[in-house]
Amino acid sequence: MPMNFEQFKEKLLMYGVDVRNWPKEIRSSGLKALDSSFELQKLVEDEERFEGVLKTRKYEEPSRDLAGRIVAAALPKKKKAQRNLGVFFAEVLGEFSLSRRALAAVSVSLIFTLIIGFTIGFSNPSGYAFAEQYETNLEDFLNYEGDVL
């Protein structure tokens, strides 16, 4: 069914001046109508000028760091929301940026040092004392008269 002037004008406002971009269902009838009518061609030219004016509307590009700023702003919130011991240790380790292998080496050496420390500590008799040796004999203390000068 051919498109009349009013229908074409309506579609022009709806879908813009590029008839080739109109929806498939009306595209070919729109192109046919445009080819056969000088009046419609003038209408399209007029619409092109109008759209040209609309396109002069002011626009400023966003800052280049917009996305980074948003992501950074969300970071403290994340830390606040998920604060627990595991996260804390993960963050601490993350700060040092160690590789897994280096991290494993550090952990093993720490455990090894602890074991050696405990072994030396328990095997040294020199610092060992029975608790009784340190008990205060209250009766002796009270009866002590001291040296008379």
Next chain:
Amino acid sequence: MLTAEIVGSGAGRQRDAFSSDHGGRQISVNMDIKLLHLDDESLICRIQEGSHEAFATLVDRHSNRFYRIAYRLVSSKDDAEDIVQEAFLKLWDRPNLWDPGKRAKFTTWFYRVVINLCFDHRKKKKMINLPADIELADENPGPDVLFDVHQKQAVLERFIRKLPERQQLAVNLCFYEGLSNNEAAQIIGVKVKALQSLVMRAKTTLKYKVKRYLGGGSRCQ
């Protein structure tokens, strides 16, 4: 210098997505390449599980798009950026606001979030304190007036601002953002026929005003 680094789940599977320097702070974000291939809805599901990387991916993908519509509605770079940031931080704080059960596309839903924030912002500014140049621009200039580009832009902005809210949205979404009628209709919450009617009325009004304006002064096209 404070460096915030978000590390992905495996070495060699990350890329430096973007870095920024603002206020002396260098922010670099590594994103898992796997996440880049996920669609928006899957990313939101990850965000709901607390994935900051998924959030970074989503922001990187869409911040400019939502900035554009915010800018169109508030006409200020700083305000538009603040609004987009506020919208994304709301999403980060309460990701469950997006309900996958409703089967709405993330972008459609988020356009609504940003648009609502823009209108709230405009209300707070008492239907916006139009930039000085917009206020000063004369809609009915004498024939001897030569329009410069700046003044033309200001008048055009004023004409668009004077349209009813839904017509403004229709023009911004369909003409300036190039969204399909279907998507724009979903965002505004009207049927496609109604959306088309909004676009037509908005364009007809604008065309009339622009012609009258250009007809009143010396043309410089």
